Amino acid sequence: MALLPKTAEVVIIGGGVMGTSTAYHLAKKGCRQVVLLEKETFFGQGATGRCAGGFRHQFATEIDIRLSKHSIPMLERFSLEMGQEIGFNQCGYLFLLSREEDVLAFRENVELQRRLGVESVWLSAEEIAQLVPVIHLEGIAASTFCGQDGLADPSSVVQGYVKGARRLGATLLTETEALDIEVAGGRVRGVVTDRGRIQTPVVVNAAGPWAGQVGAMAGVDVFVKPVRRQMSVTTPIPQLPADFPMVIDFAQSLYFHREGPGILTGMSNPDEPPGFDQSVDLDWQIRHFEAATLRMPILAEAGILNSWAGLYEVSPDALPILGRVAELDGFICINGFSGHGFMHGPICGLLIAEEIVDGGAHTVDIKSLRIERFERREGLKEYVVV
Numbered sequence: 431m432a433l434l435p436k437t438a439e440v441v442i443i444g445g446g447v448m449g450t451s452t453a454y455h456l457a458k459k460g461c462r463q464v465v466l467l468e469k470e471t472f473f474g475q476g477a478t479g480r481c482a483g484g485f486r487h488q489f490a491t492e493i494d495i496r497l498s499k500h501s502i503p504m505l506e507r508f509s510l511e512m513g514q515e516i517g518f519n520q521c522g523y524l525f526l527l528s529r530e531e532d533v534l535a536f537r538e539n540v541e542l543q544r545r546l547g548v549e550s551v552w553l554s555a556e557e558i559a560q561l562v563p564v565i566h567l568e569g570i571a572a573s574t575f576c577g578q579d580g581l582a583d584p585s586s587v588v589q590g591y592v593k594g595a596r597r598l599g600a601t602l603l604t605e606t607e608a609l610d611i612e613v614a615g616g617r618v619r620g621v622v623t624d625r626g627r628i629q630t631p632v633v634v635n636a637a638g639p640w641a642g643q644v645g646a647m648a649g650v651d652v653f654v655k656p657v658r659r660q661m662s663v664t665t666p667i668p669q670l671p672a673d674f675p676m677v678i679d680f681a682q683s684l685y686f687h688r689e690g691p692g693i694l695t696g697m698s699n700p701d702e703p704p705g706f707d708q709s710v711d712l713d714w715q716i717r718h719f720e721a722a723t724l725r726m727p728i729l730a731e732a733g734i735l736n737s738w739a740g741l742y743e744v745s746p747d748a749l750p751i752l753g754r755v756a757e758l759d760g761f762i763c764i765n766g767f768s769g770h771g772f773m774h775g776p777i778c779g780l781l782i783a784e785e786i787v788d789g790g791a792h793t794v795d796i797k798s799l800r801i802e803r804f805e806r807r808e809g810l811k812e813y814v815v816v
């Protein structure tokens with residue numbers, strides 16, 4: 431096991447997509463002595479390794495659309511820049527809408543998306559049936575599609591960033607848990623780990639669903655709650671079209687995408703209480719498969735190959751919490767992605783590197799994402815959460 435450095439310019443806590451992207455972008459910007467701590471045996475075993483791998487431009491807020499417009503091209507260039515294949519596939523996202531209020535909200539969303547250069551369109555019932563003949567469309571009033579949306583492999587993205595950051599001289603450690611953050615005189619002084627202490631003026635909280643615990647170590651409330659979400663992958667389904675997109679029945683938070691020769695499907699339980707339980711809830715799985723089979727009847731012919739649960743890291747307005755924290759010098763957040771953080775990992779890692787090295791994030795204006803917005807009660811909220 432690599433030795434624990436005694437000092438660092440920056441310590442990143444958490445080795446998912448956010449932490450590893452931040453480490454890579456910091457090292458690329460010339461930051462020396464970047465140290466990343468991951469408590470598990472491997473990187474990317476938290477939310478990132480358990481996620482559905484979807485990326486999309488179809489959001490309700492300008493800031494989320496802007497993050498996607500920067501991040502998705504970074505995923506597209508990933509294999510060239512990082513020398514790591516990530517299965518980038520622009521198969522599109524199809525939102526199926528059954529409630530009047532969603533149709534009205536999506537009208538505004540599509541207008542906003544198109545104004546920002548995103549090619550989202552409304553599909554007719556015939557066009558939906560042609561695109562996804564295996565989906566039962568009863569109750570569906572309208573549908574939006576964006577062919578620039580799609581899928582990529584989260585674990586490969588993490589591996590790419592780990593290798594890239596190490597090549598540039600960063601130290602990324604597994605089996606090293608941050609236990610405490612030393613604070614004195616209103617600023618960060620160091621991190622205590624289960625393998626010793628690192629003196630540092632800057633700590634990045636990239637702990638995903640565990641961000642609240644890491645914030646508490648520094649005395650900062652980061653407003654992030656862990657909420658269990660689960661999904662399953664089926665055995666092969668030969669009738670599945672090769673170009674099957676990500677399909678989301680929005681009212682039910684029920685989704686399907688192609689996973690090899692089978693289907694990956696998930697459905698979010700709206701009554702799931704916050705907590706760290708990552709076991710599969712079998713009662714919810716039964717309700718999920720009842721709903722899934724009604725929407726996609728060929729699922730009845732398939733078996734379940736694998737099921738697992740992971741944790742969303744949920745913020746109060748379903749928008750990320752990014753950047754410095756005014757109450758504590760040297761404490762930086764990259765948290766609260768609320769179920770759609772994998773896709774924003776590339777750009778958010780870059781923004782945090784800019785925040786630290788250039789004195790402020792500038793590729794995207796993150797003013798509306800700073801933690802102090804909760805004191806100002808600004809009222810912006812992301813509506814398109816699955």
Ligand SMILES: Cc1cc2nc3c(=O)[nH]c(=O)nc-3n(C[C@H](O)[C@H](O)[C@H](O)COP(=O)(O)OP(=O)(O)OC[C@H]3O[C@@H](n4cnc5c(N)ncnc54)[C@H](O)[C@@H]3O)c2cc1C
Pocket residue numbers: 443444445446447448449467468469470473474475476477478479480481482483484485606607608609636637638639640644659660661696739740741742743764765767768769770771772773774
């Ligand atoms: C079921 C599910 C489906 C999802 N689907 C999608 C999707 O389709 N598209 C999308 O964009 N997003 C999706 N997401 C959300 C996405 O997975 C997350 O937003 C994203 O992965 C968050 O990355 P992260 O690096 O912040 O967190 P994580 O990947 O959880 O990384 C945090 C890491 O910090 C480590 N850690 C915690 N505490 C400590 C400590 N004290 N010391 C050291 N290490 C510590 C953890 O072990 C963990 O590895 C989904 C999430 C889930 C659960």
